[in-house]
Amino acid sequence: MKLYYAPNACSLAPHIVLRELALPFELVQVDNRAKITADGEDFLQINPKGYVAALQLENGQVLTEASAILQYLADLKPTAGLAPTNGSWERVRLQEWLNFTASEIHGGLGVFFNSAIPNDVKALFKATLLKRLAILVHTLARQDYLLGTRYSVADAYLFVVLRWAALHTIELDPVLQAFMQRVGQRPAVVAALAIENP
Numbered sequence: 001m002k003l004y005y006a007p008n009a010c011s012l013a014p015h016i017v018l019r020e021l022a023l024p025f026e027l028v029q030v031d032n033r034a035k036i037t038a039d040g041e042d043f044l045q046i047n048p049k050g051y052v053a054a055l056q057l058e059n060g061q062v063l064t065e066a067s068a069i070l071q072y073l074a075d076l077k078p079t080a081g082l083a084p085t086n087g088s089w090e091r092v093r094l095q096e097w098l099n100f101t102a103s104e105i106h107g108g109l110g111v112f113f114n115s116a117i118p119n120d121v122k123a124l125f126k127a128t129l130l131k132r133l134a135i136l137v138h139t140l141a142r143q144d145y146l147l148g149t150r151y152s153v154a155d156a157y158l159f160v161v162l163r164w165a166a167l168h169t170i171e172l173d174p175v176l177q178a179f180m181q182r183v184g185q186r187p188a189v190v191a192a193l194a195i196e197n198p
């Protein structure tokens with residue numbers, strides 16, 4: 001498998017999960033502005049959407065969208081327990097959190113990277129984001145991980161996107177800071193961060 005990534009982007013989540021699962025994979029860095037891979041390929045030919053993460057499978061298929069990639073990877077090694085069994089109620093809960101993370105937190109923080117958006121508009125986005133972060137605080141004040149006591153791919157994804165808050169001086173509640181510490185000390189997370197930030 002090949003994971004197309006940009007350092008510290010959302011592709012860090014599947015990168016972490018590949019390491020959690022100890023699966024063999026190759027990392028290919030993408031220049032997200034030029035849309036060229038480190039090995040000189042036109043990234044738009046690989047993923048016409050033009051964004052990371054993209055996971056190329058051995059059969060040549062390319063899978064995109066963090067939530068789909070993360071579930072695909074978790075299901076390659078169900079014994080690792082990074083996603084509840086497909087078809088179970090718990091799996092639907094995982095999908096609920098993955099979707100919340102993608103649309104509300106990833107999307108909610110993603111707008112702050114856009115220099116074309118005026119600051120007063122960003123202030124409106126921030127007000128909404130703070131409401132979404134409050135949901136996470138409410139949940140993670142009662143349990144260590146999004147699904148309860150068990151770490152899952154949703155936590156890896158949430159960890160990755162919450163890291164961006166600091167870049168935009170959005171202060172995280174101590175509950176979320178504790179979550180970041182908990183996830184951030186996992187060996188797979190430490191290893192993925194070291195590779196992406198040499």
Ligand SMILES: N[C@@H](CCC(=O)N[C@@H](CS)C(=O)NCC(=O)O)C(=O)O
Pocket residue numbers: 006009010011032050051052053064065066067102110
């Ligand atoms: N809907 C996609 C969004 C992926 C995305 O936002 N990727 C960003 C990095 S975190 C990117 O590569 N942006 C470059 C671009 O859009 O040109 C997902 O959930 O995976």
